[in-house]
Each structure stands twice: as C-alpha cells, then as structure tokens.
Amino acid sequence: MKLLVYSHDAFGLGNLRRMLAICEHLSETIPQISILFISGSPIIHSFRLPQGLDYIKLPCLGRDRNGNLAAKFLGTSVEETVKLRSQLIHMATLNFQPDLFLVDKKPYGLKNELKPTLNYLKAFSPQTQNILLLRDILDTPEKTIEDWTQYGYYDALELFYDRILAVGTPEVFDLVREYQFSPESAKKVKFCGYIRKKNGRKSQQDVRRELKVLPEEKLVLVTPGGGEDGARLIENYLNGLASLSCDRIPRTLIICGPEMPIQQRQNFFTIARHYTQVMMREFSDDLMSYMAAADAVVSMGGYNTISEILSLNKPAVVVPRVHPVREQLIRSQRLAELGLLKSIHPDILTPQNLITAVLDCLNSQDLIRDSARIKIPVQLDLGALPCIQSEISQLLWSQKLSKPPQSPTVLAS
Known part of the structure; x- marks a missing residue:
C-alpha cells in the first residue's frame, strides 16, 4: 500500500517534525x-527516517518574519521555483501512483503548487483517497477566513478531500466553528487529539550524567525550536541570568536550533562561556530525552514543542511567535488558561519577567511534591497518532479492496 505525503516547510521545523512523527x-x-x-525542508536529511519511507527534496522556499517568500538557495524567482516544485510533485505522483495522498495544512499546497496534482488525481485516479491534515490552530479566525476565501481553500475541501484530520481538540480550539467550515466540509472533520511524542532514546539519568547535573540540581531546557527567529528568547534568558546571584542560577541547557543564523549562535556560545552553569548545543534530533531530564522548559509556542511539553507534563514558560501568524499566541494563551503552562506575550517580554517565571516553575515543582492539595490541570487528549493510523488504515483498505487491476497499457501510458 502506497502513501504519498506532502509537507511544504517554508519556515521552521514544525511541519516536518509533525509529519515525520505521523x-x-x-x-x-x-x-x-x-x-x-x-x-x-533543507534539513530533512538530518532526521532519523523510519523504515519504509523515502523522500523527494523540493527546491527550498524560505519565508521571512513578515511572511514574504523567496527562493532560499537557487537564484530563481518565486514563480519559477514554485513551477519547478509543482512539476516535481506532479511527476512523482504520476509515477508512484499512491493509494492515499496526505497533505499537510494547505489544501492547494504552497502557492497553489498542488493544484495540477489534485486535478490529475480527480480526473485519472479517482480511487486515490485525499486527506488534509490540519494542526490545532492555523491563525486568527479573521485572518484564516479571509485567506481561505481568497485562495479558494473552502472549495478545495469540498472538491478534492475525502477526510480532514485535525491534530487538536475542540476544547482548546474548535476549528470547524472558528473557521466557519461549511456543513459538507464539517462532516469530513475528525478531531484526533494532540500528538503524544515518543520517549527519547536516552534515560533521564543518562542525560543528567552526560550533562554532569547533580541529583540535587535543577535543570532548565531552553529551546526555540528550529531557531530561525529564536534569538530574542535566548537573549532574554541569558540576560535574566545576569540578574541572579551565582548560587541562584539554575543549570541550563540551551539548544539553539539548526536554522539559527550562524553569527547569532556564535554570539550566544560566547556569552554562555561566562556561566559555568550554562551548556550550549546547536541541535539535537532527540529533544525528548533532554526535555524529559529537565525540571522546567523555556520555549516558543510551536505545535511540536507544546506536544512534547504536554506529553511529558513538564512545567513550561512559553514565549509565542506572533508574526507572521498568531497561532502560537492563541495556543499558548488557551493552554495557559487551562493551567497547563505559563505564557508571556513577546510584547511584554523582559529578562526579569522571564527568569522570574522560570524560577516560579522550578519552585512550583517543589510545592507539588510537598502537597497533595494542589489542583491537577486538565488532561488533554494526546491520542492523535493511533487515531490517524485508524483513519488511514480504513481508507487504505477500503481503497485497496475497490481498486480495479490496471492493465499494462494503462500503467505505461
């Protein structure tokens, strides 16, 4: 059974990590x-890929903090690059002949690059099932409704997609209601819950030994995800440490992310040398191991990082991205209202309020251990992976049973 998966990845690591986990x-x-x-994605080769998966790397399109697209490496225009990507996707589909096509986030792909492929499947391979995977929150309802109306995405849901899987819960954000899906499209939606992340490859004890963290010491993990726009988070954290006396500075591991600009990363490595309690890493493909070993997490509000925090039930201080979309802000605020994390709006972020929130997280862990009267935060559904597996299995088997055998002439043409 053949599954074709599309993930455009123009900014950060979020889409790539989520789709690879699935x-x-x-x-x-x-x-x-x-x-x-x-x-x-320019760094898909850096991840461990499961058995039975191979990939096609498209020419990179990058997105700046204002949301503007440009070819990341090639000296070509956006239009030329999108045309090349679209043709590569179309030819891959033509030759792979998938039983199911799983599309991440954008119904027509980046800059409509999936349109030729979707039209081809509808006309010449109607037995292929198309699934759209949506994360819990895309952007504000106003912005999403405006964009989806402008680009014809609502029509795409009805014309091309057999199922819509949402990796979130309506208790946090009901995208069917918030984004005003039509009754026909709403029938296709399945809320799967959040993705529970697998345990890391190392034990907590092994990680703390590796980092030389003593049993009585607290460990803080600082992670801005891919790191492309994470410099402000790390800068404020390091400046916050400067306001503490040496004996109050917690042991800290900062993982900058592979997409942080080299100069920024080098500057942080230089600053961190002034603190014997701070360790720096550029990247880890086993973030769950380090998060599990930490007593508190400082992060941005991307879907994957939040899923990891929820999976491990870790105290966390989240500083969400607010440009070019506000999905991280909405997510962190909704989860903060449920008592699952602390959220600081980047407009009011300072070294002092960040480090104060981190120390409060570390102290709250001691209070929880010492008191049985602390209210337990709401528990979210983290069963997205088995739910997605069940949905895809049903579609694959029903498609396989109904698919007529193809003659050599059809295959050749």
Missing part, C-alpha cells in the same frame, strides 16, 4: 506500507 507511527503499525515523503 509517518513513523504509520510505518510501525500498518504492514507493508510504502511512504513517499515530499518536502521542501
């Missing part, structure tokens, strides 16, 4: 599945 679970739980992953 693919890994599918490869482990659905026998004889072959997954072809199409991605524009």
Whole structure:
C-alpha cells in the first residue's frame, strides 16, 4: 500500500517534525506500507527516517518574519521555483501512483503548487483517497477566513478531500466553528487529539550524567525550536541570568536550533562561556530525552514543542511567535488558561519577567511534591497518532479492496 505525503516547510521545523512523527507511527503499525515523503525542508536529511519511507527534496522556499517568500538557495524567482516544485510533485505522483495522498495544512499546497496534482488525481485516479491534515490552530479566525476565501481553500475541501484530520481538540480550539467550515466540509472533520511524542532514546539519568547535573540540581531546557527567529528568547534568558546571584542560577541547557543564523549562535556560545552553569548545543534530533531530564522548559509556542511539553507534563514558560501568524499566541494563551503552562506575550517580554517565571516553575515543582492539595490541570487528549493510523488504515483498505487491476497499457501510458 502506497502513501504519498506532502509537507511544504517554508519556515521552521514544525511541519516536518509533525509529519515525520505521523509517518513513523504509520510505518510501525500498518504492514507493508510504502511512504513517499515530499518536502521542501533543507534539513530533512538530518532526521532519523523510519523504515519504509523515502523522500523527494523540493527546491527550498524560505519565508521571512513578515511572511514574504523567496527562493532560499537557487537564484530563481518565486514563480519559477514554485513551477519547478509543482512539476516535481506532479511527476512523482504520476509515477508512484499512491493509494492515499496526505497533505499537510494547505489544501492547494504552497502557492497553489498542488493544484495540477489534485486535478490529475480527480480526473485519472479517482480511487486515490485525499486527506488534509490540519494542526490545532492555523491563525486568527479573521485572518484564516479571509485567506481561505481568497485562495479558494473552502472549495478545495469540498472538491478534492475525502477526510480532514485535525491534530487538536475542540476544547482548546474548535476549528470547524472558528473557521466557519461549511456543513459538507464539517462532516469530513475528525478531531484526533494532540500528538503524544515518543520517549527519547536516552534515560533521564543518562542525560543528567552526560550533562554532569547533580541529583540535587535543577535543570532548565531552553529551546526555540528550529531557531530561525529564536534569538530574542535566548537573549532574554541569558540576560535574566545576569540578574541572579551565582548560587541562584539554575543549570541550563540551551539548544539553539539548526536554522539559527550562524553569527547569532556564535554570539550566544560566547556569552554562555561566562556561566559555568550554562551548556550550549546547536541541535539535537532527540529533544525528548533532554526535555524529559529537565525540571522546567523555556520555549516558543510551536505545535511540536507544546506536544512534547504536554506529553511529558513538564512545567513550561512559553514565549509565542506572533508574526507572521498568531497561532502560537492563541495556543499558548488557551493552554495557559487551562493551567497547563505559563505564557508571556513577546510584547511584554523582559529578562526579569522571564527568569522570574522560570524560577516560579522550578519552585512550583517543589510545592507539588510537598502537597497533595494542589489542583491537577486538565488532561488533554494526546491520542492523535493511533487515531490517524485508524483513519488511514480504513481508507487504505477500503481503497485497496475497490481498486480495479490496471492493465499494462494503462500503467505505461
């Protein structure tokens, strides 16, 4: 059974990490599945890929903090790059002949690059099932409704997609209601819950030994995700440490992220040398191991990082991104209202309020251990992966049973 997966990845690591986690679970739980992953991420090769998955790397399109697109490496225009990407996707689909096409986030892909492929599947491979995967929150309702109306995404849901899987819960954000889906599209939506992240490859004890953290010491993990726009978070944290006496500075591991500009990363490594309690890393493909070993987490509000925090039930201080979209802000505020984390709006972020929030998180852990009367925060559904697996299995098997055998002439043409 053949699954084609599309993830455009023009900014950060979020889409890539989420889709690879889904693919890994599918490869482990659905026998004889072959997954072809199409991605524009420049660092997909840095991740451990599951057995049964191969990928096609599209020419990169980058997005700046204002949301403007440009070719990341090629000296071509956006239009030329999108045309090349679209043709590569179309030819891959034509030759791979997928039983199911799983599309991440954008119904027509980046800059409508999926339109030729979707039209081809509808006309010449109607048995192929199309699934759109949506994260819990895309942007504000006003902005999302405006964009989806302008780009015809609501029509795409009705014309091309058999199922819409939302990796979130309506208790946090009901995208069907907030984004005003039509009754026809609403029937296709399945809320799957959040993605529970797998345990890391190292034990907590091994990580703390590796980092030389003593049993009585507290460990803070600072992670801005991919790191492309994470410099302000790290800068405020390091400046916050400067206001503490030496004996109050917690042991800290800062993982900058592979997409942080080299000069910024080098500056932080230089500053960190002034603190014996601070350790720096550029990147880890096993973030869950380090998060599990930490007593508190400082992060941005991306979907994957939040899923990791929720999976491990870690105290966290989240400073969300607010440009070019506000999904991280909405997510962190909604989860803060449920008592699942602390959220600081970047407009009021200072070294002092950040480090104060971190110390409060560390102290709250001591209070929880010492008191049985502390109210337990609401528990969210983290069963997205088995839910997605069930939905895709049903579609694959129903498609396989109904698919007529193709003659050599059809295959050749």
